[in-house]
Structures are given as C-alpha cells and as structure tokens.
Amino acid sequence: MKIAMVSEHANPVGAHKGEPTCGDSVHLTSVARQLAKLGHRVTVYTRHADPATAERTRMGRGVTVEHLTAGPVRKLDEAELPEHTAAFASALTTALTNDVPDVVHAFGWSSGLATMAAVRDSGHEIPTVQSFHSLSISExxxxxxxxxxxxxxxxLAQNADSVLVNSSEQMFELARMGVPRSTVSVVPYGVDAEHFSVDGVQQGPWHHRRTGAGQRLRVIAVxxxxxxxxADSLIDMMVRVPESELLIVGGPSADDxxxxxxxxxxxxxxxxxxxDDRITLTGAVDRKELxxxxxxxxxxxxxASYDPYGGAVLEAMACGLPVVARAVGSVTGAVLDGTTGVLLRSARPDTLGRILRTLSADATKRTAYGIAGSDRAASRFGWERIAGETERIYTKLFPMEAELPLAVGDDAN
Incomplete structure (x- = not known):
C-alpha cells in the first residue's frame, strides 16, 4: 500500500534522529517506520522549515519525507501557519498528482485543510483519514x-472517510459535534517499549539507586x-514531601x-x-538519554491541565515507574488507577503530597505499580500494535473485491 502522511506543522526527521521534539513528530516517525516494516511504502509530506534539510529525506527502508516549500524556509509560530496553509495545499496537490497514493492520512487541523483541498484538486478519488491529537473544545x-x-x-471530521483520535474522550467530543461514531476510531498514542524499558545501563550523571533506607524519594516530571x-503545583507539592527531590525534565535547552x-x-x-535545594530543572533532553x-x-x-498524547506517562510506565497523574486527556486510558499508579481529579499540592508520602513509605506498592505499568505499556501501547491498528483502519477503506494495493518490494521499478 502506498501511504501518504501529511503533517504541515510537525517534521518526523528530528524524532528520527532522537532529538527533543513534539509528540506529533514522535507519532509520525514511529507509525511510519512500523507501517514500512509491515510492507507498505510511506511518504510523509511536511512543510520545509529548515534550509539545512534536503527536500527529500529517507528514514530507512520504505519511508521518505518530502519537504514542501510553503512560505519562508524557517520554523513558524503556530499563529503563522494558517497564512501558508494554502501554499502548502498547492504544493501537496502537485505531489499527490505526480505520485498518487492509495490513502492519505492527515495529522492535525491545518494538515486536514491542506489534504482536503489537495485531494479535491488532484482529480483522483483518494480515501482520506484524519487524525486529531488534540481538539479545540478540550483545550x-x-x-x-x-x-x-x-x-x-x-x-474536517465529517469530510474524512475515517477519523482517528487518541482517546474515548475525544471520540465522545466528536460525537457531540455531530460526527458519526461509525467513522471514528480510537487508536491511542504509543511508546517504544524497547528504548523505554526497565532494563538498561544506569551509569551517568543521573545514576540513582531506587529509594532505600536513608535515601530521598526521587520524583520526576517530563x-x-x-x-x-x-509545574507550579509540582514546586508547591515539594513543601509537603520533605524527604524527596524533584527533577523537572523539559522546556528549553539547558543552556537557555x-x-x-x-x-x-x-x-x-x-x-x-x-x-530550591531539592529541585532540579534539567532543560530539554535528547530522547536517547531520557x-x-x-x-x-x-x-x-x-x-498538566490537559494532555492529549499521554506520551510521557507511557514512557515512564515502560521504564517501570509508578505514575501519579491528573486524569486528563489520554492519561485516563494509559494509567489504570490502583494498578499502574494513581489518577487524580485535580493537581492540588496537598493531594499530591499525601499520595507521594504514602508511596514513599510503601516500596512494595511502588514496585507493584511499576511492574504492572511496564507490562501494560509494552503489551497495549507498543508502536508495532498502534501501527497495526492504523493499518486496519486503512484497509477498511477499500472494497473487499478491490485489488490489494502494492506493497514495498512488489514493484518492478
């Protein structure tokens, strides 16, 4: 199957290299790679935003990234993107006309607009899939x-042949907006359970033995x-958990x-x-070190007040950490309350402090949560499974009697 993935705002190349990047980029990279392993040919169309990046980049066998020129070749603020969506749609029309895919998958609303226009103007009847990682009404x-x-x-959802969302919460929101439930599928965000795992080398500046007698509880937030x-609630929480230390991973680079x-x-x-003596801001961290x-x-x-991905939570679970999280967005589908961690209605510092004091005193419960979390992350949220679910959505768009789309290695070139 020839698959076109469209993401005007997010470029998978950074995630492919292991750089700190957004959740959309990680999703694109991971699903595209896994679909290629399943025998499909994937082209990701994104806006050209870096003059040092070639117009065409390969991300391994079966995956190509095409950088389409639409506006200035630099990173744009979110507010600037709509100004150049029409130009991106025009470039995408040319690309889809010259290399007609079997299915087009748009990620995000601006990519959805460009895809809708490009498919219409290409003159080809191409099935379209629309993904929403986040919805305006939830935000x-x-x-x-x-x-x-x-x-x-x-x-956009009503125009697409199929719609993918990360959580049942988003599916219900779309239903309230009048989108037929029959066209909406929940395919959650995933995790690389081989990279994020319980086992691994622990030497380096962050080496720390899991809490024992006389040691501080190390709490981490990404x-x-x-x-x-x-993050402000995390600072206030630390007043209530005196025998602990906190690492906040994220934000700008450490130098900034x-x-x-x-x-x-x-x-x-x-x-x-x-x-302040028990809190460390690390700045952004490369994914290979995370x-x-x-x-x-x-x-x-x-x-977080809203987490449409739940990616950081899944990565922590995959590494064997018990999770204490506010029950928002995709987090509610990732964490099993009382099994892999604790879900909270709000992030009040006093509530967080009470939960952490309880976990600090109960190493057995922490261990049980961690084991259950790593098992759940690997079995339910591995990118291989997420790509397989995505592939099944694509396949449903083709009539049963239709000839199977061409897979990688079947063409004579």
Missing amino acids: RRAGLPGADRVRLEAA TGLGRESG LTIDPDARRLEQRAKEAGV PRILRSADVFVST
Missing part, C-alpha cells in the same frame, strides 16, 4: 489559550515549564534555562518555598 475546557476551531474540526504544564522566563519563575517560586533519567527516579508525576 478550551482546560483553560488553554488558542483560537476556536470547533466548527472547523467538525467539518513536562513544559509554562503555567499550563502544572537561565534566560527562560518560565524557568526563572519556577526557580524563584522554589526559593520562596524553601525547596530512559536513563526516568529509570533513575522512584515516581513519575504528571500535573
């Missing part, structure tokens, strides 16, 4: 800033530093932390609370 309920895209997302991330306003705000908050840092900790905490 607004969480109090996040941003434009109201509810009607636009509903129109999150942004903005107010919506819940000193000039980052959010990092300075958190450091000042920690100083005023008297916990498992080692996760394995050094005792508990993973997520306090």
Whole structure:
C-alpha cells in the first residue's frame, strides 16, 4: 500500500534522529517506520522549515519525507501557519498528482485543510483519514489559550472517510459535534517499549539507586515549564514531601534555562518555598538519554491541565515507574488507577503530597505499580500494535473485491 502522511506543522526527521521534539513528530516517525516494516511504502509530506534539510529525506527502508516549500524556509509560530496553509495545499496537490497514493492520512487541523483541498484538486478519488491529537473544545475546557476551531474540526471530521483520535474522550467530543461514531476510531498514542524499558545501563550523571533506607524519594516530571504544564503545583507539592527531590525534565535547552522566563519563575517560586535545594530543572533532553533519567527516579508525576498524547506517562510506565497523574486527556486510558499508579481529579499540592508520602513509605506498592505499568505499556501501547491498528483502519477503506494495493518490494521499478 502506498501511504501518504501529511503533517504541515510537525517534521518526523528530528524524532528520527532522537532529538527533543513534539509528540506529533514522535507519532509520525514511529507509525511510519512500523507501517514500512509491515510492507507498505510511506511518504510523509511536511512543510520545509529548515534550509539545512534536503527536500527529500529517507528514514530507512520504505519511508521518505518530502519537504514542501510553503512560505519562508524557517520554523513558524503556530499563529503563522494558517497564512501558508494554502501554499502548502498547492504544493501537496502537485505531489499527490505526480505520485498518487492509495490513502492519505492527515495529522492535525491545518494538515486536514491542506489534504482536503489537495485531494479535491488532484482529480483522483483518494480515501482520506484524519487524525486529531488534540481538539479545540478540550483545550478550551482546560483553560488553554488558542483560537476556536470547533466548527472547523467538525467539518474536517465529517469530510474524512475515517477519523482517528487518541482517546474515548475525544471520540465522545466528536460525537457531540455531530460526527458519526461509525467513522471514528480510537487508536491511542504509543511508546517504544524497547528504548523505554526497565532494563538498561544506569551509569551517568543521573545514576540513582531506587529509594532505600536513608535515601530521598526521587520524583520526576517530563513536562513544559509554562503555567499550563502544572509545574507550579509540582514546586508547591515539594513543601509537603520533605524527604524527596524533584527533577523537572523539559522546556528549553539547558543552556537557555537561565534566560527562560518560565524557568526563572519556577526557580524563584522554589526559593520562596524553601525547596530550591531539592529541585532540579534539567532543560530539554535528547530522547536517547531520557530512559536513563526516568529509570533513575522512584515516581513519575504528571500535573498538566490537559494532555492529549499521554506520551510521557507511557514512557515512564515502560521504564517501570509508578505514575501519579491528573486524569486528563489520554492519561485516563494509559494509567489504570490502583494498578499502574494513581489518577487524580485535580493537581492540588496537598493531594499530591499525601499520595507521594504514602508511596514513599510503601516500596512494595511502588514496585507493584511499576511492574504492572511496564507490562501494560509494552503489551497495549507498543508502536508495532498502534501501527497495526492504523493499518486496519486503512484497509477498511477499500472494497473487499478491490485489488490489494502494492506493497514495498512488489514493484518492478
């Protein structure tokens, strides 16, 4: 099968190289690779945003990334993207006309707009799949800033042949928007359970034996530093868990932390609370190093007001960490309350502190949560399974009597 994946805003090349990047990029890279292993030929179309990147990049056998010129060749702010979506759609039309795929899969609303226009203008009847990692209505309920895209997302979902979402919560939101449930499927975000695993080398600057007598409980969070991330609650939580230390992984690079306003705000908050000696901001970390840092900790905490991916939670579970998380977005489908960790209605510092004090005193429960979490992450959320579920959605779009689309290695070139 020839598969075209469209992502105007996210480029999979960075994730392919193991660089710190967004959840969309990780998803694109991981699913594309796994689909190629299943014998499909995948082309990812994204906007050309880096002059140092070639127009065409290969990500292993069966996967190619095409960088389409649409506006300035630089990274754009989210607010700038709509200005260049029409140009991206025009370039995508040419690409799909010259190399007609069997199915087109759009990721995000701007990619959905471009795909809808490109398929129409190409003159070919190509089945379309629309993925939403995040929905405007969910973001607004969480109090996040941003434009109201509810009607636009509903129109895109109704126009697509199939719609993929990360969670049942998103499926219900689309149903409320009038999208037929028969066209919507839940295919969750995934995790590389070979890279993020319980076993691995633990030497390095973050080496830490799991808590024993006389040791501090090491708590870790992988999150942004903005107010919506819940990082402020993490600082306040530490006042209530005196025998602990906290690593906050994320934000800008370590070299830029000193000039980052959010990092300075958190450091000042920690100083005023008297916990600055027990809190470390690491900055962004390469994905190849992230498992080692996760394995050094005792508990993973997520306090974000909205988490449409749940990726950081899954990676922590895969590394054997018990998870304490706010029950939002895709987190509710990843964590089994009382089995792999604890789900909370809110991220109040006093509640977080109480849970962490309980876990600090109960090594057996921490271990049980960690074992159950790693098993669940590997068995349910491995990218191989996620790609297989995605492939089945594609296959349903073809009539049973139709000839099977060409797979990698079947063409004579």
